[in-house]
Amino acid sequence: MTTILLLASLTTLGYSLCYLAVCAASPWGRCRHCRGARYHRTTIGTRRDCPRCDGTGIQVRLGRRLIDHIRTEYRDGHR
Numbered sequence: 616m617t618t619i620l621l622l623a624s625l626t627t628l629g630y631s632l633c634y635l636a637v638c639a640a641s642p643w644g645r646c647r648h649c650r651g652a653r654y655h656r657t658t659i660g661t662r663r664d665c666p667r668c669d670g671t672g673i674q675v676r677l678g679r680r681l682i683d684h685i686r687t688e689y690r691d692g693h694r
């Protein structure tokens with residue numbers, strides 16, 4: 616039983632580390648709001664630039680924002 620729990624936590628940790636590595640290497644991801652289409656349709660059917668990504672279709676990944684936050688906190692704490 617303990618082995619299964621250990622294996623599960625190690626797998627989760629491994630996935631998290633891989634995700635953070637991807638975020639560090641390539642901070643931009645496809646916008647989740649418009650799925651990279653750069654616009655969204657309003658209720659009356661007209662196109663509007665996506666407000667989340669300002670019509671670029673890309674967004675800073677959540678993990679990258681987390682890394683930047685930790686980095687800023689670390690830097691501010693070591694002055």
Ligand SMILES: [Zn+2]
Nearest residue numbers: 646649665668
């Ligand atoms: Zn968007």
